[in-house]
Amino acid sequence: MTEEDWLRGRDPDGMLDRVEERFTARRWRLLACAAVRRRWEVIPAGPGRDALAFAEDHADDLPADAVEAWLDRLAAAVGPAADAARAAMLDLVRGADPAAAEQNTPVLTRPNQVAPAFPLFQAASRYAAQAVDASARHVELITDAVRALFGPPGRASVLRAANRAEEAEAARRYANGQANTALKLKHMADEAADRAATAKNKRLEESKAVEAVRKIDEGGGADRAADDDERIDREVRRAVARFLHELAGNPFGDYRFEPGWRTAAVLDLARTIDAERAFDRLPILADALLDADCDAEPVLRHLRGTEAHAKDKPAHARGCWVLDRILRPDDPLFAAAAKPASAKRPRRRGGPS
Ligand SMILES: [Zn+2]
Numbered sequence: 001m002t003e004e005d006w007l008r009g010r011d012p013d014g015m016l017d018r019v020e021e022r023f024t025a026r027r028w029r030l031l032a033c034a035a036v037r038r039r040w041e042v043i044p045a046g047p048g049r050d051a052l053a054f055a056e057d058h059a060d061d062l063p064a065d066a067v068e069a070w071l072d073r074l075a076a077a078v079g080p081a082a083d084a085a086r087a088a089m090l091d092l093v094r095g096a097d098p099a100a101a102e103q104n105t106p107v108l109t110r111p112n113q114v115a116p117a118f119p120l121f122q123a124a125s126r127y128a129a130q131a132v133d134a135s136a137r138h139v140e141l142i143t144d145a146v147r148a149l150f151g152p153p154g155r156a157s158v159l160r161a162a163n164r165a166e167e168a169e170a171a172r173r174y175a176n177g178q179a180n181t182a183l184k185l186k187h188m189a190d191e192a193a194d195r196a197a198t199a200k201n202k203r204l205e206e207s208k209a210v211e212a213v214r215k216i217d218e219g220g221g222a223d224r225a226a227d228d229d230e231r232i233d234r235e236v237r238r239a240v241a242r243f244l245h246e247l248a249g250n251p252f253g254d255y256r257f258e259p260g261w262r263t264a265a266v267l268d269l270a271r272t273i274d275a276e277r278a279f280d281r282l283p284i285l286a287d288a289l290l291d292a293d294c295d296a297e298p299v300l301r302h303l304r305g306t307e308a309h310a311k312d313k314p315a316h317a318r319g320c321w322v323l324d325r326i327l328r329p330d331d332p333l334f335a336a337a338a339k340p341a342s343a344k345r346p347r348r349r350g351g352p353s
Pocket of ligand 1: 320
């Protein structure tokens with residue numbers, strides 16, 4: 001791993017190798033938390049979100065009894081939350097008759113389901129049922145992601161949390177996609193039923209319906225599942241690399257930070273931003289540092305969001321390396337920089353060349 005590799009962020013495994021010796025339990029936990037918080041909108045309000053906030057606030061030291069209590073709360077909450085997600089989706093797609101997808105009884109007994117439109121009604125029900133199932137599954141997946149935050153801090157928990165969070169996001173996206181398709185099919189089915197009522201050639205109308213369903217199925221079939229897996233993998237890697245940039249900065253660069261830059265104003269601001277997760281105020285912290293004559297470019301650039309390698313918009317998280325540089329100067333991450341400026345430290349113990 002070279003500095004260029006690190007900054008490019010394409011090899012999260014190699015990046016983890018590079019910094020793991022200097023990662024405390026806290027930093028591992030916060031890395032996992034950041035990967036889950038990235039999908040905040042997928043976490044149902046309630047114990048899942050509360051547990052994530054708790055894990056962040058107690059990243060230094062998660063008491064064993066608290067871990068157990070949270071795992072119990074999460075276990076108790078997942079069923080009702082999945083039911084609620086299922087019910088909300090059911091409301092949305094009720095018109096497409098999701099229950100019909102599970103019954104083997106012919107649906108043709110209903111008056112508006114003229115036979116030639118039947119394939120469309122049937123497909124609408126099928127997509128609606130898939131949407132309902134997936135919306136419950138996303139809750140189970142994101143709960144699993146949150147659960148991973150309470151596992152032993154380390155690489156495995158980070159990857160599990162990041163994977164589950166991305167899978168949950170994919171499941172929710174899938175649920176919404178299937179719901180849209182279900183409603184579209186229902187609309188097409190209603191129109192086809194109206195047309196078929198007066199059509200001379202009912203067989204032609206039916207073959208049109210079959211063809212329409214086939215086209216839609218093609219767009220959402222096995223290929224899409226494979227694309228989703230690839231996308232999930234890509235997103236996990238991206239999230240891990242991105243938050244390694246956030247939590248570890250650049251281990252090839254310098255973490256230089258003069259004690260004189262830690263003025264009362266700087267400390268105050270850094271503490272508030274950290275406690276309140278008010279990362280939008282980081283540019284103000286950059287100003288305070290400039291007032292203290294700070295000239296460390298990596299620090300200032302990180303706070304202003306003008307790092308050359310950062311392609312995505314800034315994604316600050318609890319454990320932001322600059323905030324920690326200010327508030328936790330003894331963190332082992334900065335070990336090399338804490339030594340007197342005797343130029344570069346030798347390569348880390350036992351590290352590969
Ligand atoms: Zn940051």
